[in-house]
Amino acid sequence: MIDFEIPEDDRALLDSIDRMMAREFPPEALRKADEAHDTPWHLLPKMGELGLFALPFPEEVGGLGKDWRSAALVNERLAYHAGIAATLFGTTVGFGGMSLLKYGSEAQKRELLPRVMEGRARFALALTESQAGTDAGAIITSARRTASGWVINGRKTWISNADAADYLVVACRTEPGSQGSKGVTMLLVPRQTPGIGMTPLAKVGHHCMPSWDIGFDEVEVGEEALMGEVGQGFKHTMSTLHYSRAGQAANAVGQAQKAVDIAVAYAKERRQFGQAIGSFQAIQHKLADMQVRVNQARLALYHLAWLIATGRPCRLEAAQAKLVATEAFQFVTRNGLQIMASAGYSMESDMQRMWRDAGLYTFGEGSSELQRNLIARELGL
Ligand SMILES: Cc1cc2nc3c(=O)[nH]c(=O)nc-3n(C[C@H](O)[C@H](O)[C@H](O)COP(=O)(O)OP(=O)(O)OC[C@H]3O[C@@H](n4cnc5c(N)ncnc54)[C@H](O)[C@@H]3O)c2cc1C
Structure with a gap:
């Protein structure tokens, strides 16, 4: 049978989350942030100090080597206090950390995993396009190879927290003429790269998590932007x-x-x-x-x-x-x-x-x- 007893060290961690959230982002602050459409980015390093981001990463990369049960408990407890706190935790550990750990290059891991664990790296996943929502395989944003890297052209939409992100994890079609899940490659694009334009989107909820329409106009990135294998972006994302x-x-x-x-x-x-x-x-x-x-x-x-x-x-x-x-x-x-x-x-x-x-x-x-x-x-x- 499965044992759902929460271990003592996880209980202590959950208590420390309660204290941190009461201090750093009490209910009144959440209400104000929602009204002002502000993102509580200040929570990221606070979560880093508690070791939350390090939980699911193996010790050999500087993590705490806990398993996914602890991460789920942490995520649930953060969400109890504020959905946006859990969202920031999830995107940092998921789109950022886990993707890097699973299919990032050694150089990307070396540079970014420590920042992820300290809560000093902000990521956004840029997958959706106007014609490619549930059917993510319909993306047409392209990246063509050059002698030194890639040039990206296209549009992404509804990308959360894109403007404030350090990196956009962008799904690009890199095999001209390919369709569906084939021929898609993930590129790790620094937000400030020239040629990236952003327009905010208005919406009903999630006011602490701004949404952006992003244009890529001849956006040049180096070979080091490649995340995982060329043409295997969907397989990597599925993993x-x-x-x-x-x-x-x-x-x-x-x-x-x-x-x-x-x-x-x-x-x-x-x-x-x-x-x-x-x-x-x-x-x-x-x-x-x-x-x-x-x-x-x-x-x-x-x-x-x-x-x-x-x-x-x-x-x-x-x-x-x-x-x-x-x-x-x-x-x-x-x-x-x-x-x-x-x-x-x-x-x-x-x-x-x-x-x-x-x-x-x-x-x-x-x-x-x-x-x-x-x-x-x-x-x-
Ligand atoms: C606030 C917000 C934040 C978001 N953040 C991000 C982000 O950070 N990064 C990102 O890449 N995207 C993001 N998205 C996009 C989001 O992932 C898409 O909205 C989602 O994938 C659905 O796509 P769609 O809205 O185009 O709906 P559609 O795909 O057009 O779907 C419309 C309806 O058709 C149904 N449908 C479609 N295909 C089938 C099928 N085969 N069988 C049965 N029903 C089907 C759907 O379930 C849905 O009910 C965000 C969206 C919002 C609103």
């Missing part, structure tokens, strides 16, 4: 997909639990018809269903983390965890709004922010429909 699905699931579980806790506290306090609304069975059943959905999602997440940590196959379980956790997050915030009614709909409420943010998780980084397709395929359909 880290279970990490990003675990990350999305952990982020959704942490925030969903926060939404349940807020709704329960409100139901105990708010009185109508002379009694707390939490004494009405209609409200109790909603809250019971909400907690059950979060618990189901957490179990799916911990099961996935255990599979990853023990090196077992996990295609179905990665899709499953991402699916149930992100759908649970939407379910609990929608019901949380219903329970809190006008108080939840107010812009001063945390529930409305989480409800707006929850919208993204069921289509970003592989939609619910795609996860169901993958699960059906694993069933041999």
Whole structure:
């Protein structure tokens, strides 16, 4: 049987996250940042000081050599305090660190992994294009080889945190005429390279994580920008997909639990018809269903983390965890709004922010429909 007991050192780490977040990014700061569309970049080095980024990396590259279970717990706890904190953790460890560890060059690892672990490197993944969303294999942004490196041309869209990133991990078609997953190469492009233009995109939620449309106009990078093998970009990305699905699931579980806790506290306090609304069975059943959905999602997440940590196959379980956790997050915030009614709909409420943010998780980084397709395929359909 799988043992979900949280080890003592992980418990201590989670306590230190609670203290750090209360000090560095309390709920009031999160509300203000959301309103001002600010990204709490200051959290990155603070997370680095706690050793959070070093957790899943092997000791030979300076990491702490813990397995993916600890990273999932950390991600979930950060998300409980602020979804954006978990997002910054996930992109730094995932798009940045894990991708570098798995298929980066020795020079890239030497230069960047220490910065990743200290929280001094910012990454953005530039994959999506206007005609290539769920169908990521439809990308047309190209990189042509030159004597000294690559020249990139094309457009990417909806790229999170691109403007403030140090590096863009850009998926480029490097074999002219190739289609789908073949002929795609990942390039690590310094943000300030000449020829990169960015336009901000307005959106409903995730105001702490700005989104950008990016133009690449004859952008020249050296041979050292190559991440992994030429033409194998999709294969490389697929090899880290279970990490990003675990990350999305952990982020959704942490925030969903926060939404349940807020709704329960409100139901105990708010009185109508002379009694707390939490004494009405209609409200109790909603809250019971909400907690059950979060618990189901957490179990799916911990099961996935255990599979990853023990090196077992996990295609179905990665899709499953991402699916149930992100759908649970939407379910609990929608019901949380219903329970809190006008108080939840107010812009001063945390529930409305989480409800707006929850919208993204069921289509970003592989939609619910795609996860169901993958699960059906694993069933041999
Ligand atoms: C706030 C935000 C942040 C983002 N951050 C990034 C980022 O950092 N980097 C990046 O590269 N991209 C990013 N994206 C892009 C995101 O990954 C895409 O929006 C996502 O892949 C979906 O693509 P799409 O929006 O074009 O929808 P589409 O692909 O057009 O999908 C529309 C609908 O069709 C469904 N569908 C499509 N194909 C199938 C199928 N085969 N079977 C069943 N249903 C299907 C989808 O599930 C969806 O419901 C971000 C998007 C947003 C909104």
